[in-house]
Amino acid sequence: MTTKEALYKYVLRLGDDSLILGQRLSELCGHxxxxxxxxxxxxxxxxxxxxxxxxxxxxGSLSNEFKTNDELAFLRLEKDYLNVLLVEQPNxxxxxxIMRQFLFDAFRLPLLTKLQDSKDNTLSSIAEKALKETKYHxxxxxxxxxRLGDGTEESHHKIQESLNTLYRYSHELFFVDEADVLLQxxxxxxxxxxxxxxxxQTIKDVLEMATLSLPxxxxxxxxxxxxxxxxxxxxLLAEMxxxxxxxxxxxx
Amino acid sequence: xxxxxxxxxxxxxxVFDPEVPVLSVVDLGIIRSxxxxxxxxxxxxxxxxxxxxxxxxxxxxIESRFAxxxxxxxxxxxxxxxxxxxxxxxxxxxxxxxxYGIAPPQNExxxxxxxxxxxxxxxxxxxxxxxxxxxxxxSTACKGHYQCNKCKEPFDYFKCFR
Numbered sequence: 001m002t003t004k005e006a007l008y009k010y011v012l013r014l015g016d017d018s019l020i021l022g023q024r025l026s027e028l029c030g031h032x033x034x035x036x037x038x039x040x041x042x043x044x045x046x047x048x049x050x051x052x053x054x055x056x057x058x059x060g061s062l063s064n065e066f067k068t069n070d071e072l073a074f075l076r077l078e079k080d081y082l083n084v085l086l087v088e089q090p091n092x093x094x095x096x097x098i099m100r101q102f103l104f105d106a107f108r109l110p111l112l113t114k115l116q117d118s119k120d121n122t123l124s125s126i127a128e129k130a131l132k133e134t135k136y137h138x139x140x141x142x143x144x145x146x147r148l149g150d151g152t153e154e155s156h157h158k159i160q161e162s163l164n165t166l167y168r169y170s171h172e173l174f175f176v177d178e179a180d181v182l183l184q185x186x187x188x189x190x191x192x193x194x195x196x197x198x199x200x201q202t203i204k205d206v207l208e209m210a211t212l213s214l215p216x217x218x219x220x221x222x223x224x225x226x227x228x229x230x231x232x233x234x235x236l237l238a239e240m241x242x243x244x245x246x247x248x249x250x251x252x
Numbered sequence: 253x254x255x256x257x258x259x260x261x262x263x264x265x266x267v268f269d270p271e272v273p274v275l276s277v278v279d280l281g282i283i284r285s286x287x288x289x290x291x292x293x294x295x296x297x298x299x300x301x302x303x304x305x306x307x308x309x310x311x312x313x314i315e316s317r318f319a320x321x322x323x324x325x326x327x328x329x330x331x332x333x334x335x336x337x338x339x340x341x342x343x344x345x346x347x348x349x350x351x352y353g354i355a356p357p358q359n360e361x362x363x364x365x366x367x368x369x370x371x372x373x374x375x376x377x378x379x380x381x382x383x384x385x386x387x388x389x390x391s392t393a394c395k396g397h398y399q400c401n402k403c404k405e406p407f408d409y410f411k412c413f414r
Contacts (some may be wrong), residue, residue: 019330036397040389050303083405125333129302132335140388191294206366236413 003062003186006179007120008062010189011083012072015055018130019073020233021104022048023240024091033094037075040140045076045131074244078237086169088224088233089215095159099166104208105138110198112192123188142206149210152173156211163207172222174197210247217237235237255323260286260293267317270309271392272410274352276296277310281340284331291328293318298336300413301393337414349410350376360412373409375400385409 027046032038056069066072086104091097112134115127117165148159183189208216223229243250264283269275277283277297283295294312299307311328318326339358346356353376360371372381381404388411390397395408 036389037385039391039397040387043389043393046303047301048300048303050299054302080352121333125335127298129332129335132337133301136388145350146367148339202366209367 001178001182003182004062006182007188008059009179010120010183011055011059011062011123011160013082015052015059015072016081016086017104018048018055019052020081020083020236021101022046023088023236024053024087025097025101027091028097028246031122036093039145044101044137044140047137049132051126051133052127058126062076070244074241078229078233080227081224081233081237082227083224083229084169084172084175085221085224086166088230088236089166089169090232092162093158094144095155095162095187096149096166098141098148099159099162101137102141102145103166103170103203104173105134105141106197106206107170107195108134109138109202110195113191114195117187118157118189138202142220145206145212146210149207149212160212163212164217167215168217168219169221171220172225175222175225179227254291255288255293256288257288259287260288260295263317263323264295264314267310267313269306270313271394272349272352273307274348275341275345277314278311279342279345281338281342281346282310282336282347293323294329295326296329296331298331298334300336302332304393306392338410338412339414341410342354353377353407354395355407357407357410359410360414367376373398375403376403376407377405378403383407 019104022045025041025048028038028041029045030038032041052073055071056072060066060068060072066075079196086100089096089100112127112131117129118133145159150153150156173209174196176192176234180189184191203214220232261278261283264286265276265278267277267363269277269280278387279291280299280300282300284298287293288292290352296381297311298312313328314328318324341357349356355373355376358371370385373383374381375383375384375398380400382401383398386397386399386406388396390408394410396411397406398409399406
């Protein structure tokens with residue numbers, strides 16, 4: 001595997017995480033539980049799709065098969081998307097949406113912070129830009145985890161269930177394969193040890209404030225990073241790709 | 253036609269943010285450089301928020317402003333690094349925001365410290381410091397939603413972004 005091939009894979013993985021979570025959150029447009037959260041989730045969706053635009057544009061420049069970010073976003077097959085399974089999980093109830101976001105944001109913040117030091121100028125610039133937005137996202141999701149966890153008996157119970165379900169998908173955020181190892185050796189991407197300990201600390205601090213506890217079940221789901229997705233992904237792609245598949249090359 | 257960099261800056265003062273129409277692109281701090289080489293104009297702009305849909309409109313507005321002034325040789329480049337920050341917003345821009353009813357960005361501590369006490373945002377209408385945050389996310393990516401406890405008016409806050 002060449003550095004360029006590894007980089008393409010890595011940039012796609014980050015771009016797909018942003019794209020698919022952005023798409024999921026956009027489903028809440030007009031359906032948020034309260035007006036403020038409708039606006040907040042769609043704002044975050046917009047930020048994530050903006051990040052995906054930059055990542056996929058870069059991926060397009062490294063690809064021989066796909067040229068533009070639109071082609072990459074809308075014309076790949078399910079097995080070619082490399083996002084973690086976590087981000088494609090359905091919105092469920094608001095506690096599910098928030099917990100999925102929290103587990104993701106708590107990872108993205110330290111990752112982007114470290115990625116600013118990348119030897120690859122494009123990656124470091126995207127990280128620098130995306131980091132500023134991610135700080136707002138993590139603050140938003142953390143506050144809601146605490147509000148729901150330390151809220152009523154019902155809200156506590158519901159978000160504890162969300163945590164029990166979604167925590168099993170969080171392990172995949174730290175997935176490493178030969179592409180990552182190669183890029184780590186060349187200081188293009190950071191090692192994950194520090195990022196994982198920061199992630200664990202944020203999770204621990206926020207869950208403590210939220211009076212929630214980590215599930216004891218150690219079952220872990222993974223596959224998305226290698227293109228093996230959950231049953232939810234096909235439906236998401238069908239909706240997301242519909243316009244481009246039906247009207248090829250259409251533009252807004 | 254010979255045109256100077258100063259004249260280009262002046263032209264850009266007349267291009268406004270479509271979502272916050274009192275702010276010019278110069279006030280907003282998104283014009284990173286203007287240069288003229290061999291009678292061609294080179295402009296570098298930087299996005300505020302990456303996904304902000306106003307960015308495309310702004311670029312088109314700059315193009316039509318140039319067309320009106322018969323400037324045909326130009327290149328607009330987008331650069332994302334260094335990343336835009338509200339620290340680049342002009343003093344004049346901050347005053348215009350307030351006069352328009354949007355609270356300008358305050359000097360906030362780093363957002364990565366979770367659960368820090370929210371910054372005091374004075375009400376742009378009655379100047380009271382007794383205001384509360386309704387939501388960090390408002391009508392556009394750059395704004396949060398606040399309310400004044402004194403005059404009871406809701407208002408937008410142009411978030412500190414750095």
